[in-house]
Amino acid sequence: MATPLLKSGQDPASQADEPTSPVARFGPDAALAMDAGVDLAPWQIAYQTAGTLNAARSNAVLVCHALTGDQHFASTHPVTGKGGWWDRLVGPGKPVDTDRYFVICANVVGSCMGTTGPASLNPGTGRAYGLDFPLVTIRDMVRGQAMLLDRLGIKDLFLCIGGSMGGMQVLQWAASYPERVFAAMPIATGARHSAQNIAFHEVGRQAILADPNWHGGRYLDVGTRPAKGLGVARMGAHITYLSEPALHRKFGRRLQDRDAPTFSFDADFQIESYLRHQGITFVERFDANAYLYLTRAMDYFDLAADHGGVLANAFRGTRTRFCIVSFTSDWLFPTADSRAIVHALNAAAAPVAFVEVESDKGHDAFLLDEPAMISAAKGFIAAAARERGL
Amino acid sequence: MATPLLKSGQDPASQADEPTSPVARFGPDAALAMDAGVDLAPWQIAYQTAGTLNAARSNAVLVCHALTGDQHFASTHPVTGKGGWWDRLVGPGKPVDTDRYFVICANVVGSCMGTTGPASLNPGTGRAYGLDFPLVTIRDMVRGQAMLLDRLGIKDLFLCIGGSMGGMQVLQWAASYPERVFAAMPIATGARHSAQNIAFHEVGRQAILADPNWHGGRYLDVGTRPAKGLGVARMGAHITYLSEPALHRKFGRRLQDRDAPTFSFDADFQIESYLRHQGITFVERFDANAYLYLTRAMDYFDLAADHGGVLANAFRGTRTRFCIVSFTSDWLFPTADSRAIVHALNAAAAPVAFVEVESDKGHDAFLLDEPAMISAAKGFIAAAARERGL
Known part of the structure; x- marks a missing residue:
């Protein structure tokens, strides 16, 4: 139904038989309840995995992708032919070690790499949704991911990690499903989008x-x-x-x-x-x-507004441990945005580490070879694994 | 020939009889020698003045406008109906005091408010120039202004002042015609355009x-x-x-x-x-x-490159006194750009004052009511006037 890649003039539906990754399909009995007030059905979510789920199902990691990212975090991209977009952080022996963890990354709802979005076929009209697709929120993306994990039989996550819009999803996961997230690592992100953004x-x-x-x-x-x-x-x-x-x-x-x-x-x-x-x-x-x-989903994101205007309320009583990372030269999500998250977590008495990485590479640093980010991730994840008994 | 305002579908030539300000016209005997290697002729330059030229012709001030500015610095704009764009700085009793100085502002070459530019009639084709107009540089703009001053019988300027692209023109004036500029005040500008800009x-x-x-x-x-x-x-x-x-x-x-x-x-x-x-x-x-x-003219601007890669060379032997102004929150022309100009002027042993104004208004602060900028201008201009014997 949804399309891995839309080509000009091609019927989106005709690409359904060219999947580039596994797809979980949900029928009318499993509609996605969206913030816009729409129950989306049928819908599907495309994902990739790496590593093996252990017997206790306790080693699952969810990687959340950024605005123009997708599920190909650790494997060759079907369109560009490039390697996985986060293979510096995820892979055998890497901080998110695919020899130890079962790593999942799903294309978000509203995107265009196999998950249902505006380019997908609208079963009510037989054409692509276009602007008839309901507005998507970060919370909708996270709801969709949670339904995928249910389908995969994964009750809780050892780690939820992502940068930029992916970091927004990590924060939303920690707020929406605190009992399902053991450790959370939002990178180069904010709890709300600024006026300039x-x-x-x-x-x-x-x-x-x-x-x-x-x-x-x-x-x-x-x-x-x-x-x-x-x-x-x-x-x-x-x-x-x-x-x-x-x-x-x-x-x-x-x-x-x-x-x-x-x-x-x-x-x-x-x-x-x-x-x-x-x-x-x-x-x-x-x-x-x-x-x-x-x-639009990023613009609408404002976690404090969803919790009475107090960001700390989003995290009260949480047992998730956090590691927040910012980059000195990131002017899209400056360190001040990360500090606001850290302060809220402190106010909520949540365990939190904060790393401001000295870098001149700007926002994209989270995708690049930044030794200080990689060693921070390695340390935080290894410590969390010990606490988790992995 | 050139048009004060172009309306959709209207022949540019038909607007020649609607001048909104005085225009100086130059024929084939007074072509504008442009950096692109073209002698532009005929051409014209539209300008506004305020105040009165004194008998010694020693009180002329040239105001240089920014990218989307024009000659209406102190009078109602013919299209928008708004007041002059710099009436906070220029006017009776203001730092650029029109009771004391004869103030000129000319629409730059390549613009569209009466000075020849790409919307003007190309006499060779009978149509608007469009992209047949030669690329314009900051130096071309300044050459055009110098020819206007010649036409007005003004040998030298008491003061040359402007912000942003106007500041680039001020720097170019000081470099091209040091003997014609007594005092120079470039605001919120740089000696070259950065990669980000x-x-x-x-x-x-x-x-x-x-x-x-x-x-x-x-x-x-x-x-x-x-x-x-x-x-x-x-x-x-x-x-x-x-x-x-x-x-x-x-x-x-x-x-x-x-x-x-x-x-x-x-x-x-x-x-x-x-x-x-x-x-x-x-x-x-x-x-x-x-x-x-x-x-494009702003992108090409690189005063050091025009002087063997050494910015100080642009100002060697100058007797112009300078006041450089930057704003703390200007990220288009950050203070570092102004400091580079100050260092070059120091190296050239030119008299220079430097004011970094604390402001959160960004680059546009130079157009706004910024008391620290206005008092810096007042002090610098008053001192220069005393030195000039005005």
Whole structure:
């Protein structure tokens, strides 16, 4: 029903027989109760696993992916051919050790890599949902993951871990299902999206909506894709994932394969060429409506607002142990956002470690080879494993 | 020839009889020698003045406008109906005192408020230039202003002042015509554009180029305007003019005229509504191609590169006195950029004062009521006036 990758003009339904990962399907008896007030059914969730579930079923780890991530955290991506997006942190002998833990990562509800989202077939109309798909929240994503774990016979998680939008899911897991999360590690994230972050997302959405090939969200019906709008959205977002020092170090004002500016609107500077490439490659693997939905889910996220305006209330009585990680040069989710989480956990008397990693790589540092992050994860997870008796 | 405001589908030439300010016209005998290697002729420059030139012609002040600014620095804007964009700093009794000084502000070459730019009529084709207009540099803008001053019989400036792209022009003036600038005050600017700033500009340009109504830059010929693309470009840029604290204070996560999110892609948050408004009002007063050209001019600006890679070389032997101003929350032109200018001026043994203004208003602070900036300007200009014997 949902599509691993949508190609222009192709009926989404026709791709159902090309699964790139296992899929759990849920019928009308197992609708997904969404915050928008809709019971979504049928629906499905695509996932990947690595490692082996132990006999006690006590070694499960849930990896939560970021906005444009997917379930291919530790295996080759079916579209890009690249390795797993978190193979620096997850794998044999890595902090999330697939020799010791059973690791699951599921494509979130509203996305486009096999889980039901706006590009999926709407059984009520026989066409893709488009904007008829209900708005998705971080809580809906987590509900969907919980139903997947139920299906897999996993009662509780040894660890829930993720960065950025993945970190929001980790926080939501700890708040919604405290008894199911032994240890939680939200990285480079916040308990709510700031006005500036909402602003950047809104610009990206408007870029998509401005593309005439978007057709009011019905582009799949007419065989087009708003590739230019989505490309512009990605280019703008990509700047926010990096940092000024990282951009300066990587590109500076260096010219692209030339000695002098061309006095034209060509990509004279390497940074321009790089950004255009980011835009072009992104649209090959991502659905524009899914981008609208997932950015909106992040904008709506405000864990304190869901708990009487007091973030600590989200965590009262929890027995989950936390490790919070931020990066000094992350200006999308600055350290202050992580500190607010730490303060709330302190107020809720929850066990919490906090690591601010010195890095000039910006928000994307959580995806990169950051030794201090990797050793923090290794230490926290090993200690939690001992406490868990693993 | 050039147009004060372009309306969709209107022949640019037909607006030549609607001047909103004085215009100096230059024929083939006074071509503008542009860095792109083109001698532009005929060409014209639109300007506004306030105050009176004294008998010694020693009290002239040049105000340089920013990217989307224009010559209406101290008088009502003909399109928006708003007051002068710098009436907090310029006017009777203000730091740039129009009771004492003769103040000039000219629309820069490449812009769209009466000075020749891409929307002007190309005499070679009888159509608007579009992308046939030569790429413009900051140095070209300053050359054009110098020719205007020659025409007005003004040999040298008591003061050259401006913020952002206006500050770049001030630096270029001091470098190109040191003997013509008695005092210089570049505000919230840098001697070169950073990789991150080039990146943001490139996203804006791509948003315009992605709009099918842009028509390869020939939209005036076919009676359209790339309003959506230009609007998206403006929205994105506008975020960079503010600061996270300012956005948080002004908007936070407050909803727009409603108690709960609508679970839709409407402008739920006030910040979304504000940004959309910024995009819509901007396209009413600005030409999309001019936006392409002026952002490119800023990207190309690198004063050190023009002087053997050593910024101090741009100012060797200068007798101009400088006052450099930055704002703590300006992340587009952070204080480090101003410090680099100060260090270069120190190395060139030029007299320089440096003021970092504590403000949470971001880059746009230079346009706002910032008492510390205004008193710094007052003190610097008054002292310079005494030295000048005014």
